[in-house]
Amino acid sequence: MTTRRDFLRGCLAGGAAAATAAVPEVASARDTLQRPPEALGLLYDATLCVGCQACVAACKQANDNPPEFHAMDNLWDTPLDTSGRTFNIIKMYRNGTMQTKDAEKNGFAFMKTSCMHCADPSCVSACPVSAMIKDAKTGIVAYDPDACIGCRYCVAACPFGIPKYQFDSPTGKIGKCELCRHRHQDGHYSACAEVCPTGATLFGRTEDLLAEAQRRLALKPGEWTFVPRGRLPARDETPEQAARWKGLVDQSYEAQVGNYIQHVYGEKEYGGTQVLKLSAVNFQKVGMPDLPPKSSAATSETIQHTLYGGMIMPIAVLAGLTWVARRNVAPEADETKEGQS
Amino acid sequence: MSAHDSAAPVGGKLVNAFTLSCAMLVAMMAAILFVRFLFGLGAATNLNDGYPWGIWVVVDVIIGSAFACGGFSVAMMVYIFNKGRYHPLVRPALLASLFGYTLAGIGVIFDLGRWWNFWHIFWPGYANPNSVMFEVAVCITAYIIVMWIEFSPVFLEKWGLKVQRQKLEKVLFVFIALGTLLPMMHQSSLGTLLVVMGPQVNPLWQTPVVPLLYLLSAITIGYGVVLFESCVAASAYRREIEMNLLTPMAKVMLGVLGVFLVVRATDLIVRGALGHAFAPTLEAFFFWLETISFVLPLLLIGTTEARRNPARLFLAGVAIMLGGILMRINGFLIGYDTGLGVDPGWNYFPSVPEMLVTIGMFALEVLGYIIITRRFPVLPREGAMATH
Numbered sequence: 064m065t066t067r068r069d070f071l072r073g074c075l076a077g078g079a080a081a082a083t084a085a086v087p088e089v090a091s092a093r094d095t096l097q098r099p100p101e102a103l104g105l106l107y108d109a110t111l112c113v114g115c116q117a118c119v120a121a122c123k124q125a126n127d128n129p130p131e132f133h134a135m136d137n138l139w140d141t142p143l144d145t146s147g148r149t150f151n152i153i154k155m156y157r158n159g160t161m162q163t164k165d166a167e168k169n170g171f172a173f174m175k176t177s178c179m180h181c182a183d184p185s186c187v188s189a190c191p192v193s194a195m196i197k198d199a200k201t202g203i204v205a206y207d208p209d210a211c212i213g214c215r216y217c218v219a220a221c222p223f224g225i226p227k228y229q230f231d232s233p234t235g236k237i238g239k240c241e242l243c244r245h246r247h248q249d250g251h252y253s254a255c256a257e258v259c260p261t262g263a264t265l266f267g268r269t270e271d272l273l274a275e276a277q278r279r280l281a282l283k284p285g286e287w288t289f290v291p292r293g294r295l296p297a298r299d300e301t302p303e304q305a306a307r308w309k310g311l312v313d314q315s316y317e318a319q320v321g322n323y324i325q326h327v328y329g330e331k332e333y334g335g336t337q338v339l340k341l342s343a344v345n346f347q348k349v350g351m352p353d354l355p356p357k358s359s360a361a362t363s364e365t366i367q368h369t370l371y372g373g374m375i376m377p378i379a380v381l382a383g384l385t386w387v388a389r390r391n392v393a394p395e396a397d398e399t400k401e402g403q404s
Numbered sequence: 405m406s407a408h409d410s411a412a413p414v415g416g417k418l419v420n421a422f423t424l425s426c427a428m429l430v431a432m433m434a435a436i437l438f439v440r441f442l443f444g445l446g447a448a449t450n451l452n453d454g455y456p457w458g459i460w461v462v463v464d465v466i467i468g469s470a471f472a473c474g475g476f477s478v479a480m481m482v483y484i485f486n487k488g489r490y491h492p493l494v495r496p497a498l499l500a501s502l503f504g505y506t507l508a509g510i511g512v513i514f515d516l517g518r519w520w521n522f523w524h525i526f527w528p529g530y531a532n533p534n535s536v537m538f539e540v541a542v543c544i545t546a547y548i549i550v551m552w553i554e555f556s557p558v559f560l561e562k563w564g565l566k567v568q569r570q571k572l573e574k575v576l577f578v579f580i581a582l583g584t585l586l587p588m589m590h591q592s593s594l595g596t597l598l599v600v601m602g603p604q605v606n607p608l609w610q611t612p613v614v615p616l617l618y619l620l621s622a623i624t625i626g627y628g629v630v631l632f633e634s635c636v637a638a639s640a641y642r643r644e645i646e647m648n649l650l651t652p653m654a655k656v657m658l659g660v661l662g663v664f665l666v667v668r669a670t671d672l673i674v675r676g677a678l679g680h681a682f683a684p685t686l687e688a689f690f691f692w693l694e695t696i697s698f699v700l701p702l703l704l705i706g707t708t709e710a711r712r713n714p715a716r717l718f719l720a721g722v723a724i725m726l727g728g729i730l731m732r733i734n735g736f737l738i739g740y741d742t743g744l745g746v747d748p749g750w751n752y753f754p755s756v757p758e759m760l761v762t763i764g765m766f767a768l769e770v771l772g773y774i775i776i777t778r779r780f781p782v783l784p785r786e787g788a789m790a791t792h
Binding site: 144146147185188189190191192193208209210211212213214215216218219220222223224227228229230231232233234235236333347350351352353354355358359360362363364366367368370371377380381384385387388389390391392 | 441442443444445446447449451452453454456457482483484486488515516517518519521522524525527529530531532533534535536537538539541576577578580581582584585588589592593596597599600601602603604612615740742743744745746747
């Protein structure tokens, strides 16, 4: 028999479950994660870049990636974008007559495209099998193909379009920059920074790189200043710490200060990234998206943890549903007859 | 789903022009999948890094599982809201759900680039509970198992296993409760999949209440699919339509649809996203197509008189299904823009082999539905309904 009370009871159970989905942002809010203190990263200064692509070639070599051909003669590695087998590329902004470097109008500019190593990466939050992991100490966002199921949720989640999948292979992997973490134990740091002839790409701790970026922004455009190349030593670095890395410590040279936009890209975007960028041309025009300071991983995990934290909500709803279902299933034979009378 | 003897096999031949056509489509799918597994996803699909998810995910899994919510929606009405008279609708709806979900689960494997690792998603040490996809995968897998148990009385009945059936029936309420909870969890999470994509998803579809929207729409789609299936099954098997059940059920559907529309509209207004609906963009156009599809049933079957008209019920069911399709395609494909517009040049339209696999999956579903309803007691016995 269906009574009003039965109906209300059903509403209670069903409604409670539906309501749980309605108010995600109450308890167990998960804040945007911060960079670890020893986070490693890169500083890319577009005004120092000459577009030589030495970093693109070095990246290919360091990661054992094959060349990709897009020119008529299949002689040179000519990737048009990052891909499952190209983890780093220098893109070019062109406008009008392209006369002046780093001018938005009638000029041109360069921009490095590679993983930003977010403080709170979407790919890590998205990955269902922990194939994308953020190292607790270095903050490097690393990929493990042996864990990966190839679902490509990381590809969809990243707002920078960085993880890329090898669609042309039956055993395709995800490809992305891992800051050359496999070379660190031999004292090598990121190959792109190692080979950069102008110091446009600089390797170091993000904290130090941020200070260097802010130093440059504070200078007057056109002034001469010393800029480091290769690796930026950490503030208060001991000789033992310095000995960990190969190569000359001081490769600095005197260069002219660029006509910067007063913004360090990556300082705050999406909760901050470990790769930072300086540019004289509007960041959106050179291919860097305009992102809010809050990470999407924080929003997504807040919703999930609110609904499923400790499985309390699902278990409570299940208990309610079981109780109701038990009462409603038992007298079923009578129900059926009545329903058809 | 217990002692319910008013269900009976439809009977009749299994081999005819229609089932053979279905089998042909399934064979074509198998051939394409052979190529896909031998040469990679790129050999069969138009997937790319700007659109890493295509119709195999969005249609086969996300839309396919929403279409398979008939069993959940009807079972909830019968067992949770204690509307026993809808009981004859449970088995056919559950059967369609069973196929929909089982095939969605298998379909995922076709799309996984490193499918041999798929078990990692259930394995402690690999599994990442922060991932929305982890929740979806675990929950859908559990639901598929629960549904087979819920449906098993049909087989036990057919094979005369009375003792086993009685034993199962004593604990069936647990599975019925689980079978209501699990779809609530993963149908909402299928929407939450969008959240981590952040501003890459157009504000018309990116919202923190997306889990509620996907849950409510899935319930509505569940009823819409039952309307659609009942009409199609009645016409294909030359049976009477269960109007005495469909007419009141359509009212329930309109109620849930009304709640959905209120939440949808309120959310758009509160977030200030409504402006995007009036921009001259493809996204806005598809938003209105979706909205019209969802509003149409209110106009088609708004009155009791109209709900007694089988043709109108059928059209309303189709409109709801269309709205559900559009809402999901809009969120995951049309309203999705990798890199927020600074990374242009990405396009996606499914390749012919890709579409043939999706069509093959639906053909397999229809074929299975025909075989089981003709041989097992699923659809209501004809005489029982005619007494009304």
